[in-house]
Amino acid sequence: MAKDEYLSDEEVDTLKALLDEQLASMLENTRENVNTLTETREAESDPLDVAVTESNRDFTLRLADRERRLIGKVKHALQRMQDGEYGVCESCGEPITYGRLMARPVAAQCIDCKTEAEQLERRAQVF
């Protein structure tokens, strides 16, 4: 495998800055969501409001759940960066292209493995 297929130090730095930024803004969002939850709980009064609040809360919790998973992915990517494994596909060990990582810095698989995993996932959902 050619050495230049791997990320250069500057490329890793650029991607690290992206991940750090993403992590900071997600942590900020999560804090805001928690605040919103606490506020709406206090404001419950008429039954219609309560119903709206309940569905808002469901939505917020679902969102928070997704956010938490994404935060985990970002942390995982930063950890792999520290270990010097970042930018290498977790499934096949081939380098992940810089373009793919710029579009999706948390990517842990090359596009081929990702596509395959998604196809398997979709098939699993059908049955």
Ligand SMILES: [Zn+2]
């Ligand atoms: Zn792969």
